[in-house]
Amino acid sequence: MNQVIGDKKAALLTKGNSAASNLTATETQEKDLELPELLTTSNAAKYLNRAPQTLRKWACLGIGPIQPIRIFGRLSWRRSDLLALLGGNHGG
Numbered sequence: 001m002n003q004v005i006g007d008k009k010a011a012l013l014t015k016g017n018s019a020a021s022n023l024t025a026t027e028t029q030e031k032d033l034e035l036p037e038l039l040t041t042s043n044a045a046k047y048l049n050r051a052p053q054t055l056r057k058w059a060c061l062g063i064g065p066i067q068p069i070r071i072f073g074r075l076s077w078r079r080s081d082l083l084a085l086l087g088g089n090h091g092g
Contacts, residue, residue, distance in 0.1 A: 003006065026037065035047070035079045035082070036079065037078070037079050037080075038069070038071075038076040038078060038079070039076065039077045039078075039082070040075075040077075040078065041055050041056060041068070041075050041077065043077075044068075044077035044082060045071070046085070047082055048082065048085070055075070055077070056075065059075050065085055066078075066081040066082070066084075066085050067081075
């Protein structure tokens with residue numbers, strides 16, 4: 001039973017990785033343009049492949065490679081900061 005679950009999981013991971021690697025630079029840029037200027041913590045975490053709590057910890061402790069802005073006490077993450085982080089252009 002565990003082997004079957006492991007095989008299915010591996011197949012899904014492989015399928016997901018191959019789909020992501022097939023994107024061209026133009027397609028990646030187009031996908032980036034679809035992002036809103038400000039993202040919620042949950043959406044930013046999905047985009048960065050991190051848990052939302054990780055981003056909240058970065059914000060609370062001020063230790064992350066990017067910092068959010070606060071709007072009425074809520075965290076918002078700048079698209080430009082996310083793209084710079086993923087592109088390797090951060091000062092952290």
